[in-house]
Amino acid sequence: MKYFFSIITAVFLTSCVSTESTLKNVDNSAKRPSFTDNRYVITEYAEDSKYGFDPDYPVNIGFINEKQEAINIEYYFNGLEGPNGEKISFKKVDTCCPFPTKNTTMGAGTIGIYEVTLEGTTKKLTMYFNTFEKGKIVCPKGLSIKKLPTRDK
Numbered sequence: 451m452k453y454f455f456s457i458i459t460a461v462f463l464t465s466c467v468s469t470e471s472t473l474k475n476v477d478n479s480a481k482r483p484s485f486t487d488n489r490y491v492i493t494e495y496a497e498d499s500k501y502g503f504d505p506d507y508p509v510n511i512g513f514i515n516e517k518q519e520a521i522n523i524e525y526y527f528n529g530l531e532g533p534n535g536e537k538i539s540f541k542k543v544d545t546c547c548p549f550p551t552k553n554t555t556m557g558a559g560t561i562g563i564y565e566v567t568l569e570g571t572t573k574k575l576t577m578y579f580n581t582f583e584k585g586k587i588v589c590p591k592g593l594s595i596k597k598l599p600t601r602d603k
Contacts, residue, residue: 489528510585
């Protein structure tokens, strides 16, 4: 039964996938940021307001095993905060947008859709994450980079 489900999933994904990717911000030479205290050390802000908020401009965490998606997304959000220092909450709500990739055995990947809320607000943001392709990992417009704690000497 598991084998049957895998074949059906592969056929479904590859039949829905265009032969050209619509992703605009893939960069195979990009390096994942360093991490400390269970978070990525993000040092730059996105130049494009679509970064992370448009399925064609997802946060490209890239080249990770499906089982590592949750921890890498957590590292990403742990490195950010709201524009006024608000704590960020997030949850995966769906996947979308199949695209061709050489980084899976099926030849296709999908974009993870995350609902993001800032502490003290009811506003919900929708962010898109790609775990199959690499790209520069930066802070999207509207959020802030969390400051690293100072260490006493």
